[in-house]
Amino acid sequence: MPRPVRVYLFATARQLVGRATLTWTVPEQGLSARKLVEELGAAHPRLVATLRVSRFLRNDRYLTDLTETILPGDGFAVHPPYGGG
């Protein structure tokens, strides 16, 4: 059985879902980051607006292209706009 993707939510994304981490089942061959984002939005409609303005990371590396494949066992982070300082 393939390992799930761990989805890490920060700031407003975490607040909207009510959890910091989600486990997401993906096909063995993986799926595109875009598809994963769509699935997250479908499962958590309140998250959709935040997803539109967020950056995404796969295994701590920024995705510049949402066609990149997310594989079972990967970490996928959702970064809403930053607010440090």
Added chain:
Amino acid sequence: MVVRLSRARLSIASAEAWLANRPGGAVVVFAGRVRADRRGRTTVLALDYEVDRVPALAQLRAIERDASRRFGATGVVLWHRLGRVPTGEVAVVVGATCAHRAEAFGAARYLIDQLKLRVPIWKEERGRPARRPRRPRAPPAGR
């Protein structure tokens, strides 16, 4: 230490001392403190900072490299506080040592601007409702 994410208090003096040991004629340090802002009827008492640590450290190091290249900085500090930071305390310290003041001011400005833009740190306000001014009691009727 060039980059730092810390739950402990940040010392402006330590940043200045570190930068002063680097070669160059100009040292600029910027510190950002938590303000006791009012938001409607709420007064900010503290900010809670959260981070995605691994990419945050990578971004801080990339900003340090960029600043060194663009401004010829011989020393850079990029420090950010995490967790709950009460009003009045320092939340962020950036600074640069360069040959001349124009580069040092430019580098410090670049560091804080890029930190806000590129580093995965978020803040959430913690506050308390502001007290409403008491209304004076009406004098008893009939007097």
